[in-house]
Amino acid sequence: MADSRIILGVDPGTTIMGFGIIKVEGNTLTCLQLNELKLSQYKSHYERLGRIYARTTELIETFKPDEMALEAPFFGKNVQSMLKLGRAQGVAIAAGIAHDLAVFEYSPRKIKMAITGSGNASKEQVAKMLQQLLKLKSLPKNLDATDGLAAAVCHYFNPAQQNEKSYSGWASFVQKESHRIKK
Numbered sequence: 001m002a003d004s005r006i007i008l009g010v011d012p013g014t015t016i017m018g019f020g021i022i023k024v025e026g027n028t029l030t031c032l033q034l035n036e037l038k039l040s041q042y043k044s045h046y047e048r049l050g051r052i053y054a055r056t057t058e059l060i061e062t063f064k065p066d067e068m069a070l071e072a073p074f075f076g077k078n079v080q081s082m083l084k085l086g087r088a089q090g091v092a093i094a095a096g097i098a099h100d101l102a103v104f105e106y107s108p109r110k111i112k113m114a115i116t117g118s119g120n121a122s123k124e125q126v127a128k129m130l131q132q133l134l135k136l137k138s139l140p141k142n143l144d145a146t147d148g149l150a151a152a153v154c155h156y157f158n159p160a161q162q163n164e165k166s167y168s169g170w171a172s173f174v175q176k177e178s179h180r181i182k183k
Helices: 045-063 079-098 108-116 123-134 144-157 170-180
Strands: 004-011 016-025 028-038 067-071 102-106
Touching (some): 004 045, 004 144, 016 045, 028 045, 028 123, 067 079, 067 144, 102 108, 108 123, 108 144, 123 144
Parallel strands (some): 004 067, 067 102
Antiparallel strands (some): 004 016, 016 028
16 A cells, blocks of 8 residues: 555645645545635735634644644845735644644745746746646636645655755744844
């Protein structure tokens, strides 16, 4: 019997959280879920964060993934946007850690490289490659969902997770991030 595992991929955002779930059996990948959580109807940033946590928890409890892969925030010029994205990512990570999932983080460039072979690929190129790879009948209108799926597939293609952040619980998180905490 082939090894089987489920990977939850998340692209945390403040207006849309994209996510995809794949099942790996041997060398075969199957897309179990490809969707997004729209957050624009919630006015409060804190309510949006709560929705991200709740939806991530629901996905974990429904699909019982073995691992979780996230797209790391892209470092832009707007500091406020980066803070909000970091919070969105943080609550998604917290949901994974609260359910004892191993959590892995990949840069957008590394994800694009894993899927298309080019770190400079467009969202559309990544989506088309995922469509071919996973034999998806159609692609979603917004490509945030495929960004989440791409994180899961990238994780599959990077079994060593070299040079990437990973957390397997609160103790692991604190140990690996203690250098950031001022004493």
